[in-house]
Amino acid sequence: MKTVYVPIPSYPWPRVLSPFVEFPEEEKWLSEDYNFLDEETINRYRKQRLYDFVFNMWPVTNDPKMMRPILRCGYYHTIMDDYVGIMPLDELKAFTDRTYEVMMEQDPQxxxxxxxxxxxxxxKExxxxxxxxFWIERMAREFREYFTYGVMEETPFKLSNTYPSVGRYLLIRMYSIGQKVFVNLTEAAMGQALPVHIHEHPVMNRLRELQSMIIAIQNDFASIRKELATDNETLNIILVVMHEYKISLQEAIVESLRIHDEMVREIDSITSCLPDFGFYQKMVEDYIYHVKIMIHGLNAFYYESGTKRYTQEGFAIPKYGTANEQSLDLEIKHIEHEYWLKNLKNNNKVT
Incomplete structure (x- = not known):
């Protein structure tokens, strides 16, 4: 069987370890608040170690009172993302509206x-x-955009098993990956919200766009084996590049990594030459530091935590999807970025 080597993305930013290593409330939440899911799906979430991705993305948070709502959001947004996959658009619109209402202080029945x-x-926490x-309102708005510009835009491609162009993919995934919601948790982790005029500055908006697209590509690299073997999974940059440019899987991996690495360089470029934010300069610099370690931390979660999220035994079954996998005539193997680049340079291919 042919082996296709996929690089583990790398970053020039710090890798910070969280003081938290376990989450005793996970079982209570899964068995009580997520009991609308079938037992097999709940068991799959137990194997995913979702608490670990939260600890990896917000590792400098050491206050349990602030970590708890961040964990709640990590769980409900991840499970929500699986739950609404290829949901009929009329149902998805109603779900979107209800999410906005609950975020804007209307308690559920x-x-x-x-x-x-x-x-x-x-x-409430x-x-x-x-x-x-105003930060709660920001979260509510970002959730609405996640559904409207992300999930709803993905659905036609998934249902028809077709591919967007690379440019359209990047715009859609910038929203559907959910990071424009999650990046707001950076402010919760810091214990203070960026003022509106700082948050909406073009530099800050571009930082969040790049963060979202980098994490989307990072996620696609980690999940490529699952998406090669699963129907209705066409929103993966490697597959999109392969389809649009009519190139091999290995060539598409090279091109996808190039796109990713250019975005990493752009983050460093724009954040090395910041505007003068006056009184808020230190807060902005702290925020940027948090965003960078989010990216690095989530990437580490995929390869170091033992999560089963992208294995056949662990990935969640969408409400309207299937867990059935097609057999593959190749093996996917993730290897360190530097080793992959060295072999690519020496041999013009990874061997």
Whole structure:
């Protein structure tokens, strides 16, 4: 069987370890608030170690009171993302509207699914810990955009098993990867929200766009074996590049990594020459530091945590999808970025 080598992306930013290593409330949440899922799906989430990706992305947070709502969001957003995969658009629109209402202080009814109860609990905990209402409104808006410009834009491609262009892929995945929501948790981890005029500065907007697209590509590299073997999974940059440019899988990996690495360089370029933010300069620099370690930390989660999220035994079964995998006539093997580049340079291919 042919082996295709996929590089593990690398970053020039710090790798920070969290003081938290376990999450005793996970079982309670999965068994109580996520019991609208079948037992097999819940067991799959147990294997995914979702708490570990939260600890990796926000490792400088050492206050359990602030970590708890961040964990809640990590769980409900991840499970929500799986749950709404290829959901009919009329149902998805209703789900979007309800998410916005719950984020904007309308508590769910007792019979509504636990995602909304976890969302309301996190909102109340953030407010109790000093996060301002304009930040809560920002979260609500980003959730709406995640659904509208991300999930809803992906659905036609998934249902028709077709591919977007590379440019369209990047725009869609910038929203559908969910990082424009998650990056707001950086401010919660810091314990302070960026003022609106700072948050909306073009430099800060571009930083978040790049962060989202980098993590989307990072995710696609980690999940490529699953997506090669699963129907309705065409929104992976390697597959999109392969399809648009009519090139081999290995050539598409090279091109996808090039796109990723250019974005990494752009983050360093724009953040090495910041505008004068005056009184807020230190806050902005701290925020940028957090965003960079988020990227590095999530990448480490894929390869170091033991998560089963992208294995056949561990990936979640979408409500309208299937866990069935097609057999592959190749083996995917992830290797260190530097080793992969060295072999590519020496042999013009990875052997």
């Amino acid at each position: 007792p019979n509504e699914i636990g995602i909304f109860h976890q969302m309301a609990a996190a909102r 953030w407010i109790a810990n000093g996060m301002p209402l």
